[in-house]
Amino acid sequence: MSPSLSAAPDCASAELTFWINGQSSSVVVGTSLAAALAAAGMGSSRQSVMGQQRAALCGMGVCHECAVDVDGQRRLACQTLVRHGMQVRTDAADSMVAIAATGVPFNAARQHATPATPYGSIPSAASARPTPLHCDLLIVGAGPAGLAAAAAAAPSGVEIVVIDDNPAPGGQVWRRSHAAPATAVLRERLNKLSAHANVRLLSGARVAAVAAAAGAEGEQSLLLDDGRDGLVIHARRTLLCTGARELFLPFPGWTLPGVTGAGGLQALVKGGLSVRGQRVLVAGSGPLLLATAATLRQAGATLLGVAEQASWRAMAGFMAQLPRWPNKLWQAARLAEPRWRANQWVLRALGTHQLQAVELQAGARRVVIECDRLACGFGLVPNTELGQLLGCALGANGGLAVDAQQATSVAGCFAAGECTGIGGSERAAVQGALAGAAAVVSLDTPNTLTARTKIKSPQTRALRRWQAFADALHTHFRLNPALLRLAQADTLVCRCEDVPMSALQTHDGWVSAKLATRCGMGPCQGRICGAAAQAMLGWTLPPPRHLLNPVRIGLLAGASSEQAAAPKS
């Protein structure tokens, strides 16, 4: 296995110097660029189409609000670790105009520095990797499901590649803090995998497109954006562990810098964003709010409250069921939050260029709370886009439909974890192990016997147990319909294209609204506004189109036709 999979060395004391719009700045190693921008006093990262200031919302590479130019290329600040000498521009507009005026290709002066990230990126030795890359099993996502899948599949000896778009493995749940060593549970999993030379990890790589039609034996060819020249990977089996993102429900003021997702702010803080001494309100729904609150307290924030939209009655009902899952009970106890309040939700965020206060519905009362940050999450949305692009059918729960072996409707393609429907990290890990073993069995190689024996009833029982937990979550934290009506006529729904609610209300569906208003046509590919429109307006979204993620034209052009040709089986 590649050295990058081992738990990273801790070198948080080292300082890096980089440049923001020509001004030098310093941060400790492991700091995300989003955090570094905030530390340098950049309260926003971009200007919207209508000229509003915007800053990171999702914190996990979905919303594109934190897109900046890094060494001449558009990057998401939340997914990028600061490197020594990095040139960052938030005023990229000006540099582009200069280029247009001179005719000099603006990548001419760029230096291709080898990424010097302390962990997570493929080692430089791998730059001599064969292109295209072939493997038996491609696992997309290195969170709980993906790592469990790799662990289950590794002993068979088949060639496994795990890719993940974050700078380091662990997914959202085990996202490590820049200032602390990886959690014990992540360390243990990575150490276990490090014993297997047949497992390779590519961090900081995301699927940009499907490179060729699926082969007759279930092979897939995907174009990966690895932050450099890109590569095509041919995989005999594909296992999707693409996780989930937060659901954002538009409310007045939700585009103000200072408003983030709940998981989003947690991720940003883990990336080094300082909230010390800041007044933070956490709002929305679900246990994620408590995890965020715990992270914020630990980071020195002044927690003003945790507003849970569900009723006391629903929460009590959920708590009463917790003894069925003892380690969840223990987790709940650890996350016990004195400022947790039921039956409260955000009505609007107030401020001109930056969040200043939040108006909250608290039971029958409305209160205005002055604050620096609002961390707001209304639950999770399965990341089904890659699966849908490959042709996988969706299930009734909105996730990718899978059978008892975690096989999707597309031959050779498996799925596990949150992308098959929201169910938590424990269920994801069980599903991942099942899927990893099943994918190996389906390869029908001589060494699959061990893997086959692993598909046992205890796992099936565990799966049922965690599914029951997920069901209890969905039942007790069901969204109050009032939250679906927070957006006013002038509230923006599509943040990429600045499309207000009023523009959408005259349409009967997503496709017509998109063609007429540009809603969903921006770089986030409708992931934020599409999920919101689905929740608020009941619209059905068509399967996603190419590209799966924005990608440099040079990278798209560079993947040659020979590379993209279907693999020979």
Next chain:
Amino acid sequence: MSHCDVIVIGAGIVGAACAHELSRAGCAVTVLDDRRGGATQAGMGHLVVMDDDAAEFALARASMQRWQAWREQLPAACAYSPTGTLWLAANDNELAEAQRKHHRLAAGGVHSELLDAVALAAEEPALTHDLAGGLRVPADAIVYAPAVADWLLASAPRPIVQRRATAVAITDDGVRLTDGTLLRAGAVVLAAGIDALALCPELPLQAKKGHLVITDRLPTLIRHELVELGYIASAHARSGSSVAFNAQPRPTGQLLIGSSRQFDSADARIDHAILSRMLRRALRYLPALADVPAIRSWTGLRPATPDGLPIIGRHPTRPRLWLALGHEGLGVTTAPGTAMLMAAAITGQGGLRELDAEPYRADRFAGLRARNGAVEVAA
């Protein structure tokens, strides 16, 4: 017949323009469309006068006059932008071709300007500096064609009935829908692009698949619609696959990048190999594109006829069926001329002085006449 009932199948730019003109001529018009989108939604919306065939040139000239008249009335959503077209000559051979094109356009009354390498670099500094020159056609423009189609349907003097429906058959007295309903009409105009084959399999139409890529919003990189002169050869190819550089500055600040043509594929999926080839071609002309983020790519199917000219007029053997089809990549440009011809023919209000309908007649395809006769007998 000044008050006939006409059903137009297809609410793309050609169908919408036909419906609009028929309404202006006093007809009661119903437009059917399944709203799945076609070449109008997939295309670039480039209004470009192609001069390499006399009939195509005539249709484009008549159409551009109408576009000029519409221009002031188009709502903002139609995004009319007078970018002009800048034809790019990569070498002296292409520069000689630019000169010939300049003369042909002039002979047809279309103004254009030859640019040498220095003038070209001044006009479009982001272009590679090793080009020989170019030809600017200032009257060409760009629009957002789906919005124009909607406007044409909504702004007709006699209200057009729009139905979201799928036609499954064209009968002697009307159109049958999926639910079995028969809509009766004195005339049916088939303007469904390549989808017309489902209703009228005898049509000599072939899909020419194209790919497009759109970038994120950028500050101004180019000002004109840029097209390499090699595009003309690519556009006229009758088999195989070809790519040619074509880039359009959208009013949003995005760039729309084409072009590709494939005969061997009716599969709407992205063909990554041809997409890469198309973008490598684009990088040859606009090196600065390399680091520009592409945010979406898609394909469309151009409905192509064997001789490259559209079919505009009565079906050879089905007197109540009228065809407005096969515009390939020029449907947006030539929709107005097509609609004028169609309205004049259906209403019998005589020919158009400025435009001869003869070259576009459906009965120029012997195969269509014969094959269709057989179909009629069998039916």
